Amino acid sequence: MSPWLKFAIAQRDFILSTFKNFLHLIRVIFPTWNFFDQVGDAVELRFKLSEQMTWQTYNWERALKPWSLFSNASHNLRLAHYNVLEHFVSDLQTFDKDVETLTTYKLLRSFLVLDLLQRWPDTLKIQFQIRILQNGQKSELFSSPWIDKESL
């Protein structure tokens, strides 16, 4: 057996996951045209700003402005962040290592913390939680550790 083949077999998990990530990054070249096909599993993002506080649901709502047909930047950014949340949920189901190393975790943590600090600047620490609504039942999927303002 050639040394290259031996190397490839030994590293196959790494090679496959790298290739899968590469395909994910260039997926714009391979359109799927599946629109509004995922029904039922609503992902809920909740947060707490202190240990005494009860969980608050993160609100994704936006109102359209008269010019939104031409420029809807903040809404499209929110959609991109919601996609990050969905990809993080998907990553959680396949990734068994330290989730804090995931790019989706870094993006999600960053956007949520920055958004909450913009709205409540005196906040010292933040915790977030993800719940999934399946068949009318809400179940907890992930709870982050407490995130200090200084660690950002």
Place this chain on the structure above:
Amino acid sequence: MNQDITLRLTTALIGFSIALSCLEYILLFRNRLFSKVWSYAHLENELIQSLPFPKKLTHFLFNDESFKVLVTLQMVLAVTSMSNAHFLVVLTLLMIQILICIRFRGTFNGGSDFMTVVVLTGLCISLADPTLGRAGLIYISVHVIYSYYKAGLVKIKNTEWIKGDALYWFFANSPIHFTQQIAHFLKDRKFIFQFISVLVIFFEMGSLLLIFFPKGILPYMCVAIVFHFSVYITFGLNRFFWVWLAAWPATFFAVSLLI
């Protein structure tokens, strides 16, 4: 509509659509939720591990400053393409579009990014050589017709769509407050959602009939534009509206060839 006019119109419309997207990025540059969250520092590891590029090239292409340069360049080229359909301009737009999508881990705005790449690819084919003019426009039209058909096929296989429950669910979970209010208001009249769902499925699946009844292209195109506008109103997807509009002249031209 002849081939030359179709090419010019498609290039102008996709240029307009891309210019609007670039304007959104430029407006977001000063938003910390954009610049800090989507900073190269957060994306670096994944890009370096997943792309078959040397580390220096990845850094050069995707760092924060390069992204601003790419968006600005794309804006300039998009505006240029609105008045002049040139192969190199369209090819550069395509390359930049792919780089921007890679930077956003695949896409920033899902289907609208897909269709932007499809239209730019079709235009590249058409503008590469005069003998390929039709081929590129047909390429775009095949994707447009298939995009409606595939979207309809996915829905018709799902009983929740046939019953109207899926549409109600999407309305109730829409990020647009107004759409949520409609869902709440019509909560006890789900037959309305069922009726709209069936209409949407008929419309989407009906795209395939254009191949057999090409004379129906004009009314179908009008319904499609109204459909995309209503998707914008209910879900705020403005980029979808513009990019599908840009894809329609090519579809109109290609289907008209069958008459």
